[in-house]
Amino acid sequence: MTDPQLVLAERVQQALAAAFGQEYATEDPLIRPSQFADYQANVALSLAKRLRRAPREVAQAVAGALDTTDLTVEVSGPGFLNLTFGDTWIARQAQLRLEDEHLGLPQHGTHTVVIDYSAPNAAKEMHVGHLRTTIVGDTLARAHERVGNRVIRQNHLGDWGTPFGMLIEHLLDTGEEEALGRLAAGDGNAFYQEARHKFDTDPGFEERARRRVPLLQGGDPDTLRLWHEFIEYTKRYFNHVYAMLGVTLTDDDIAGESMYNPMLADVCEELEHAGVAQLSEGALCVFPPGFTGRDDQPLPLIIRKSDGGYGYATTDLAAIRYRVRDLKADRILYVVGATQALHFQMVFAGARMAGWLHDDIRAEHVQIGSVLGSDGKMFKTRSGASIKLTELLEEAVVRAEAVIADRGYDPSVRRQIARQVGMGAVKYADLSVSHDSEYVFDFDRMLALTGNTGPYLQYATARIRSIFRTGSIDPASVTGPIVLGHPAERALALQLLGFGAAVDAVAALSEPHRLCAYLFDLAQAFTTFYEGCPVLKAEDDEVRRSRLALSALTLRVLLQGLDLLGIEVPERM
Structure with a gap:
């Protein structure tokens, strides 16, 4: 079983070698879909x-x-x-x-493919x-597993560094039980802002926070216990979102980041x-x-600061x-x-200088574009704050339930369908555009049934x-x-x-939108088939069996394709 375009590419390359010599056997045949045939080769x-x-x-x-x-x-133009395949070949x-x-x-x-994604700050x-x-990142992980690669997911949490001095001190001031409950509930931003305000306005708190950092880095048991509590409760919140x-x-x-802390001195050495x-x-x-910088001087990648501290570059190299x-x-x-492009270019270059990366081991930055509001600016609340992901997802479910409200489902069934449709709408809207492009977050467009x-x-x-x-x-x-x-x-x-x-293109090129485009084209082809070709009431048993088989195959492909995108499908809508 080979993709039609690969079959044609191989045949055209063989024809090039036969017509013009073996040196042309590796030319790109430039196979493209065509409105005048199944495919078109533009190599001539x-x-x-x-x-x-x-x-x-x-x-x-x-x-x-x-x-x-x-x-x-047929030669044209x-x-x-x-190039047009025979119906028998397509059916086979x-x-x-x-x-x-x-x-x-x-x-x-x-x-072995390592995928670094999500990476929120604890x-x-x-x-x-x-x-x-x-x-x-999750779609790329699923796609690589589907084509047989060994995938290692890496969630590079921001769980270390100087902010934890003030966070731990604020946790102690607030009381462990109350503070940890707030963190588990997803109130991390407010908690962080409170700690930051105290750090900026209370000299005594600032001094305590600064003293706490070396205790954490030095492995002080009580400080590490508090840090572990902090991380465990924030992980509960992350897992809720996931x-x-x-x-x-x-x-x-x-x-x-904490995992690499013991490695940093050795990396520098x-x-x-x-x-x-x-x-x-x-x-x-x-x-x-x-x-080079603006002054045309070599741009440094600082791996150990003059005060002996380490930064993001050191952690990323480790x-x-x-x-x-x-x-x-x-x-x-x-x-x-995408804003981290220069940083990763320099880190990858440094790793190549060290011999860790080379032609057989590649590191790639899958650049992620911004999510915009209807005004074309960064998607934020009216007050200018970042929109909480949980609130956004909950709103998607509420809006999806309104879309299917008139369909007569039992309330529990309606809520289940709304959850699947709401999450699917948000995820597909994101995945269907190139990952390095910006896109406007628009619930009405996302939740449309057309x-x-x-x-x-x-x-x-x-x-x-x-x-x-x-x-x-x-x-x-169905057989x-x-x-x-x-x-x-035939078109279906x-x-x-x-x-x-x-799917192969998603894994090879790190471009999930290619799978989205394929599935949309497939769904459209099935809609045309459904409207023009009766299935259960086909004219005879042979045609009925064939159309049931085409329907069953389409169902499996859509289900597996949507599963690769992490999208659940309701039994009915």
């Missing part, structure tokens, strides 16, 4: 100048050498190759996917900015000993080549070394805001389930065979063949 236009021949002449030579088994080819490939538990998904993964609540890194979102992160995936780091104005710095040496990573994905939305895909899936429910048929019992007669049957079957390539 790109090769014409090198071959010193007219593009159409090149296309005709390729067409003459092409293996046309189950395929028709200035040199396009229009769809049947193979129906019979395959993996739905034709490639299982070629052999790599001292604060999660806000809307954490939504994107959390769900994009449960709402249906995210796969667990406590076992936490690898916060190793880099200095290797000549990668050098002293500059009392600070230990790495100067990655190609990075994390790379640990992930390469201990976790045996082949690929490391950092799903972090257009490229999560609820539309959920509704399409529920509609297929209703076919089998009406016919008292178990979709898993076909698939035969194609109506154009809508051809679309079904692209699922494996869509």
Whole structure:
């Protein structure tokens, strides 16, 4: 079972070698979907100048050498190759996917992929900015697992550093029971702001907070106990948010800043000993080549400050070394805001200078764009504060329940459907745009039952389930065979063949929006099929069995595709 575009690419490359020589066997055939055929190959236009021949002449030579088994080819325009599969080939490939538990998904993964995502600060609540890194990272983790890679999730909590001195002192002032209860309830921002205000206005509190930091860093038992309590209760809040979102992160995936604290001195020593780091104005710095400041002087990556303290760069370098040496990573994905691009470029460059990263071990910054309000500015409350993620998700459920309020469901069923639709709407709206793009948060658009939305895909899936429910048929019992007669049957079957390539692209390119686009196109193809091709009342038994098989295969692909996006599907809508 091979993706149609890969089949065509291989055949066109073989034809190029046969027509022009083996040196052309690795040329990109430039296969694209076409409105005039199933696909179009544009390679003749790109090769014409090198071959010193007219593009159409090149296309005709390729067409003459092409293996046309189950395929028709036509040269059109200035040199396009229009390629159309035979109905029998498409039906056979769809049947193979129906019979395959993996739905034709490639299982070629052999790599260890470390994915760093979510990473909230233990001292604060999660806000809307954490939504994107959390769900994009989770989708990438699911996709890599689906293609067979070994995935190690890493939740790099902000759980260490100087703020914890004032937070622990404020916890003691407030009383442990009350303070920890507030943290577990998600009141971290207010708690942090209270501590910050006292730190800025009360010299006595400031002095106590500053004294507390070296006690924490030095391993003072009572201070560490309070710190552990603080972290445990904030984790309960994070886990509540992850449960709402249906995210796969667990406590076992936490690898916060505190984990790397014992490694920082050794990292600095190793880099200095290797000549990668050098002293500059009392600070230990790495100067990655190609990075300069406004004065055109080399830009330093400070790994040990002049006062002996460490910063984010040190922790991130320690994390790379640990992930390469201990976790045996082949690929490391950092799903972090786009504003951190320069920082990660320099950290990755420093890690390459140290020999931790090289051609066989890659680190990549999956840049996350901002969420905007309707005014085109950063999405915040009217007072200018960041919007709490829990409040946003709860509002999504309330609004989703209003959308389905007139459908006569029992209140408990309605609430369950509203939760699935609300979470699906928010997640799909985010995942369906390129992760490095900004997008406007708009509940009305997200919750629409038409257009490229999560609820539309959920509704399409529920509609297929209703076919089998009406016919008292178990979709898993359907075996076909698939035969194609109506154009809508053919279009749906051809679309079904692209699922494996869509998932593979998510894993290879770290672009979940490609899977969203595929699933939306599939849902549209099924809608056209549903409207033009009666299933349960088909004209004869052979057609009925085939259409049930196409419906069952579409159901499985939609369910698995939405599951990769972390979106649940109601039984009915």
